Amino acid sequence: MYPEALTHLRCPNCLDIPLTSAAGARLALDGAIIQGQLYCERCRASYGINHGIADLLGSRALPDSPAQATNYLPITAWGYERLWRWYALTLLSGEAFAYDRELALVTALTAPARGGLFVDLGCSNGLYARALTRKLPPDRSHVIGIDHSLPMLRQARTFAQHTRQRISFVRAKAQALPFAAGTVAGVPIGGSLNEIGDVGGCLNEVRRVLAPSGRCVLMSLAQARSHAGRALQTFLGLGGLMFWTDDTLNDLLQSHGLRLAAQWRYGIVVFSLLLQDNKHAIPVYQ
Numbered sequence: 001m002y003p004e005a006l007t008h009l010r011c012p013n014c015l016d017i018p019l020t021s022a023a024g025a026r027l028a029l030d031g032a033i034i035q036g037q038l039y040c041e042r043c044r045a046s047y048g049i050n051h052g053i054a055d056l057l058g059s060r061a062l063p064d065s066p067a068q069a070t071n072y073l074p075i076t077a078w079g080y081e082r083l084w085r086w087y088a089l090t091l092l093s094g095e096a097f098a099y100d101r102e103l104a105l106v107t108a109l110t111a112p113a114r115g116g117l118f119v120d121l122g123c124s125n126g127l128y129a130r131a132l133t134r135k136l137p138p139d140r141s142h143v144i145g146i147d148h149s150l151p152m153l154r155q156a157r158t159f160a161q162h163t164r165q166r167i168s169f170v171r172a173k174a175q176a177l178p179f180a181a182g183t184v185a186g187v188p189i190g191g192s193l194n195e196i197g198d199v200g201g202c203l204n205e206v207r208r209v210l211a212p213s214g215r216c217v218l219m220s221l222a223q224a225r226s227h228a229g230r231a232l233q234t235f236l237g238l239g240g241l242m243f244w245t246d247d248t249l250n251d252l253l254q255s256h257g258l259r260l261a262a263q264w265r266y267g268i269v270v271f272s273l274l275l276q277d278n279k280h281a282i283p284v285y286q
């Protein structure tokens, strides 16, 4: 992670208390903190930074489902972008959907030129984080990739180093985001909501951390319309993947304070632009 992430990071237990970097941290030539400790003044918790990744979960955090467990495997992390991701949307949408089309849509909707903090939620290998970083204004801006799988984050950092991009990667749960309320300019979520576990807990957190003018850009997978597709999704559901009809998804988003501003569907791939719903009471967490 990079020192500029420290401005934004908060203790996942205390939420509004900043994390400070303990003395003696080891830095890389580009300024990345590659070894060190983060510390919360209030609850006195400390969190390690190893190989450039801040770990706010520690060794006791376990995946909630077989689908999540698959993403904890080093082989999945290695193959995710190399073998699957580049072709995934073409397969799932039933039409040509290469990265240039997907990333142009996601970055246009997230609008990184506004500057500020952008959080790639459930980032895996950091595809959206790298795309957004290319479009950020030089100062006042940073992208942080969040995932609970350490192998995914390690691969994400390796890819970002290859492209010489300053992206911070932090291990945390989508249901306990380490940011203060109202501080995040944009949250792209690429395919992660379908396996995130407690969906309501994640959406409440997205709503909490978004700035008043913030945007959440969701790429999710809908319930298939064919019998065969739905049968396959029912089977995948046993492993913890969830698929929603368009109406169910939109009710879910609305009921967690996220207002649907626009939506596009290609096959089972759905892109949604979500803004804060100001009529919705902000949930308060301890």
Ligand SMILES: C[S@@+](CC[C@H](N)C(=O)[O-])C[C@H]1O[C@@H](n2cnc3c(N)ncnc32)[C@H](O)[C@@H]1O
Residues within 6 Å of the ligand: 068, 071, 072, 085, 121, 122, 123, 124, 125, 126, 127, 128, 146, 147, 148, 149, 152, 172, 173, 174, 175, 189, 190, 191, 192, 195, 196, 197
């Ligand atoms: C489908 S992949 C995401 C792909 C990536 N966003 C992209 O567009 O290439 C889902 C990712 O979400 C992560 N994930 C799942 N549940 C999570 C949770 N509760 N908290 C944090 N990360 C989670 C997984 O480890 C996995 O890397």
